[in-house]
Amino acid sequence: MQGMDLMLQIKGLTKKFGSFTAVDNISFSVKRGEVVGFLGPNGAGKTTAMRMVTGFLMPTAGTALVAGHDVTASPLEVKRRIGYLPEGAPLYEDMTPLELLGFVSDVRGLSGATKREAIGNAASRINIEHVMHQAIGTLSKGYKRRVGIAQAILHDPEILILDEPTDGLDPNQKHEVRKLINEMAKEKIIVISTHLLDEVDTVCSRAIVIAQGKIVSDGTPGELEARSELHNAVTFRLSVAQSDLAKASIEAISNVDRVVQKSAENGLVTYIAYPSDSQSIIDEISGALKAASIDVQEIQAERGRLDEVFRRITTAA
Amino acid sequence: MGKSWAISKRELRAYFTTPLAYVFIVIFVALNGVTAFYFGALFDRGQADMQPLFGFLPWLYLFLIPAVAMRLWAEERKAGTLELLMTLPVSTFDAVFGKFLAAWIFAGIALSLTFPVWITVNYLGDPDNGVIIASYLGGFLMAGSYLAIGGFVSAMTRNQVIAFVIGAAVIFLFMMSGLELVQSAFRGWAPELVIDLVRSFSFLVHYDAIIRGVIDVRDMIFFISIIGVFLFANMVVVDLKKGA
Numbered sequence: 306m307q308g309m310d311l312m313l314q315i316k317g318l319t320k321k322f323g324s325f326t327a328v329d330n331i332s333f334s335v336k337r338g339e340v341v342g343f344l345g346p347n348g349a350g351k352t353t354a355m356r357m358v359t360g361f362l363m364p365t366a367g368t369a370l371v372a373g374h375d376v377t378a379s380p381l382e383v384k385r386r387i388g389y390l391p392e393g394a395p396l397y398e399d400m401t402p403l404e405l406l407g408f409v410s411d412v413r414g415l416s417g418a419t420k421r422e423a424i425g426n427a428a429s430r431i432n433i434e435h436v437m438h439q440a441i442g443t444l445s446k447g448y449k450r451r452v453g454i455a456q457a458i459l460h461d462p463e464i465l466i467l468d469e470p471t472d473g474l475d476p477n478q479k480h481e482v483r484k485l486i487n488e489m490a491k492e493k494i495i496v497i498s499t500h501l502l503d504e505v506d507t508v509c510s511r512a513i514v515i516a517q518g519k520i521v522s523d524g525t526p527g528e529l530e531a532r533s534e535l536h537n538a539v540t541f542r543l544s545v546a547q548s549d550l551a552k553a554s555i556e557a558i559s560n561v562d563r564v565v566q567k568s569a570e571n572g573l574v575t576y577i578a579y580p581s582d583s584q585s586i587i588d589e590i591s592g593a594l595k596a597a598s599i600d601v602q603e604i605q606a607e608r609g610r611l612d613e614v615f616r617r618i619t620t621a622a
Numbered sequence: 623m624g625k626s627w628a629i630s631k632r633e634l635r636a637y638f639t640t641p642l643a644y645v646f647i648v649i650f651v652a653l654n655g656v657t658a659f660y661f662g663a664l665f666d667r668g669q670a671d672m673q674p675l676f677g678f679l680p681w682l683y684l685f686l687i688p689a690v691a692m693r694l695w696a697e698e699r700k701a702g703t704l705e706l707l708m709t710l711p712v713s714t715f716d717a718v719f720g721k722f723l724a725a726w727i728f729a730g731i732a733l734s735l736t737f738p739v740w741i742t743v744n745y746l747g748d749p750d751n752g753v754i755i756a757s758y759l760g761g762f763l764m765a766g767s768y769l770a771i772g773g774f775v776s777a778m779t780r781n782q783v784i785a786f787v788i789g790a791a792v793i794f795l796f797m798m799s800g801l802e803l804v805q806s807a808f809r810g811w812a813p814e815l816v817i818d819l820v821r822s823f824s825f826l827v828h829y830d831a832i833i834r835g836v837i838d839v840r841d842m843i844f845f846i847s848i849i850g851v852f853l854f855a856n857m858v859v860v861d862l863k864k865g866a
Contacts, residue, residue, distance in 0.1 A: 322866075359709045363865040384711040391709065395702030397632070399639045411628035412710045456706075 311337045311463050313358075313494050317367030320353050327353040329518035330367065335511075337463075340490045342509035342526070343498040346619050350518040351498040352392045355468050358496075359389045371464060385413070388462035390470055392498075394453030398442030402433055402452045405441060409456045427455040430485060446473040454482065458489070465489065467497045471504060483508045502611040505529075516619040526611070532618070533609030537585050539578045540567070541594070541604040548574045554597045558589050573602060625712050629720025630727070633694075637728050646690060650732045653682055658739060671749045675739055676757040676833045680797060680826060683768050688789035690729060691772020692782045694721045695860070699780040708864070714857045722766075722773055722853055729765040733758065753835035760832030763845035764825060768793050770852035777859040793825075796848075800824025 314334040320327045328350040335341050345351050356362040358369040360380040368375050374382040397405055406427060410420040428434045431451045436444055441452060450473055457465060470486070471479040486495060486508045499505065505512050505526050512529050514522040522529060530536060543551055552564050555578050562581035566574060580586045587606040594601055637643040657678035698704040707717060743749045772789040779785050798804045800821045808817045821827060828841040 356705070361705050361709050361864065381711045381713065384709060387709070389709045391702065391705040393702060395706050397636070397703055397706075398701070399636055400632075404635070408628060408632045409710065411631070412625050412712055414624070 311372055311494060312370070313464055313496070314370040315354075315358065315367075316370065318354060318357055318364055318369060319366040320350075320357060320362060321365045326518050328357070328364075331515065331518070331520050332367075333513060333520065333523060335494050335496065337494055338491055339511055340486060340495045340497070340509045342505040342512045343496055343515070344500065344502075344505060344512055344615065345498075345515040346500070349515045349619070351515060352468055354515070355389075355392075355466055355496070355498060359387055359466055360384050361391075386462055387464045387466055388457035388460065389465075390453045390457045390467040392468040393472075394450045396441050396449060396452055396456075399440060401438050401440055402428070402444075402455065403437040405452065406456060406459060409459055413460045415460065423459050423461070426461075427459045430458065431455045432481065447475060447478050450474055451478070451482075454485075462493070464494045465496070467495070469499060470497055471499070471501065479504075502615060505611065514615065514618055521618045521621075522614075527608075529614055530609035530611055531583070533607075533611070533614045534579065535577075535607045535613060536583055536609035537580050537587075538607045539587050539590050539604065540575065540607060541578070541590070542573050542575045542602040543599060544602075545569070545572050545574055547599045548576075550597060551594060551599050551601075552576065554593045554599075555590055558586065558593055560584060560586055560589065577607075625716040626720035626723065629707075629712065629717060630724040633721055633724030634727060637724070642690075642693075643728065646686065646728075647732050647735060650682065650686055651735050653686075654679070654736050654739070657682065669747075672739060672743060672754050672757060673833070675736065676761060679761050680764060680829060683765060684790060684793055684797065687729065687765060687768035688772045688775075688786045688793065690725050691769050691789055692776050692785035694725060694773045695777040695856075696780050696782045696785045700782075708860075714860050718773070718853055718856045718860060722769060722849075722856075725769045725773065726762075726766050729769060730762055733761055733765065750835065753833070756835050756837050757833040759837075760829050760841075763832075763842065764829050767796075767825065767845050767848040767852075770849045770856070771796070774852045774856040774859065777856050777863070796823060797825045800827035 312334055316332050318328055318331050331350075331354060343351050343355070353362065357364045358376065360376050360383055364377065368377045369383070370376070371383045371386050374386075376383040397408075400408070403424070406424045407420070410416070410423060415423050428437060431454050433448060433451050433455055436448055441449060444452070450470070454467065454470060457467065467486075471482050474482060483504065486497070489495065490508075490510075497504075497508070509526055512522070512524065512526050513520060514529070522532070541551075555561055555576075556564050560581050562579045564576050564578045567577050568575045578586065578590055585606065587604070591601075591604060594604075654675055658672070658675035695704070698707060712720075740754060743754075744751070771792050772785070775789040775792060776782075776785040779788075795804075801824070805817060805821060808820055822844075828844045831838060831841050
């Protein structure tokens with residue numbers, strides 16, 4: 306036994322389909338309490354990687370370990386500890402949610418009162434109680450997705466792997482699912498794949514970006530944002546009359562790299578000032594504007610834009 | 623075993639919640655009636671037995687059993703539910719055996735619904751019920767062999783039509799290997815040993831022995847071995863696909 310704490314370890318995981326390498330030697334480990342956002346453009350290898358971790362596909366090389374159990378050597382031990390929502394939430398459409406959850410309970414060895422309780426809990430957490438007797442094939446895309454999540458959380462797994470859990474949900478349902486993930490985050494390991502960047506900000510404590518099968522970034526969403534060239538840039542808006550003076554006085558500040566005009570309308574001009582070394586420059590800028598007695602309509606520091614970082618790091622690879 | 627049974631229950635329910643089960647049973651029983659009474663001249667023969675029905679059974683099964691087996695894996699592969707099933711804590715054996723068992727039980731239910739013919743011959747005459755029981759057993763074992771082959775073929779594709787056609791073709795080869803058609807192709811060049819070996823793989827040879835009332839353990843073992851071999855092959859295919 307190596308410590309009491311739960312770990313998901315991915316070691317050199319690789320999958321080749323013929324000459325095509327879908328997942329190329331990725332390694333990382335996740336601790337209890339972490340919510341990992343698995344990001345990447347379509348076709349980057351997210352789904353393939355998840356399929357190997359959950360034991361659906363056999364890795365070409367490398368492996369995944371759950372609490373010390375190797376998925377290639379003892380898949381049942383691993384599968385028992387994981388709740389998994391496959392991509393697209395495939396479900397037996399001729400069954401009702403109640404029958405499906407009953408089947409999953411049977412296979413997971415839950416019976417009697419435990420089974421009823423597990424089904425009841427999962428159904429109420431994900432809010433599908435009122436469709437439990439309707440054939441899954443007749444449900445909307447959003448409900449199907451929720452039934453898929455319900456079967457994943459049914460046995461209260463230590464590890465939850467969700468492939469695009471909010472795909473096809475409306476904004477309210479997305480909010481519900483994210484709330485649920487946040488509620489469960491403390492005592493579990495959660496890995497979600499997504500290409501929605503706002504989801505990373507709201508639910509993930511860590512973002513792993515993969516492109517062409519390789520990890521290109523691994524850090525907190527804040528660290529990812531900090532890689533944006535907009536990080537700590539300052540946006541300010543003022544009247545056209547004072548714009549030349551303002552631009553000149555800000556460009557004179559030593560750690561301002563450049564000032565770019567973003568838009569102009571109704572006699573107001575918006576500029577973005579980029580820092581030369583990613584450090585905060587908002588104090589210097591507001592000081593300089595005050596010293597030149599320029600009235601500013603609006604001034605704010607940027608955190609960085611995830612979509613810009615995402616595009617840059619996933620296309621550079 | 624509990625997991626296999628959970629899978630069997632789910633499969634059986636799937637048969638009966640879709641029209642498949644009802645269509646199959648109605649067609650199966652109706653065709654059995656037609657072949658037994660019309661082609662087999664069950665009444666006109668003046669004998670109280672079920673030979674006409676059991677004589678045609680292998681041919682009926684040739685078309686109907688691959689139709690039951692074709693969906694076993696191909697449908698799950700196409701719908702993506704295979705990923706749901708195989709990421710639950712079930713072994714490949716649990717899944718293969720559970721699916722096979724459900725299909726076999728279903729085929730058994732259909733076969734047992736021919737019981738009115740049994741009652742009829744008992745009402746009209748004095749048949750050898752031992753032979754009839756042996757025949758039912760032989761029919762059931764043969765259905766199992768056909769299903770094991772059909773399931774194995776179904777695991778190789780996501781297309782149910784292909785699963786049906788190839789399944790039926792493989793079963794046909796196994797049926798025919800004891801008949802003159804196939805035997806004559808070997809006679810003349812192959813040694814006697816090979817001809818006997820090919821003949822020994824014939825479903826019809828073993829089945830005919832059973833429905834004549836000659837219950838030989840070797841015939842039973844033959845069918846059970848065929849089931850075992852193809853279930854194993856089925857497991858290998860499912861695992862190979864996982865690594866591909």
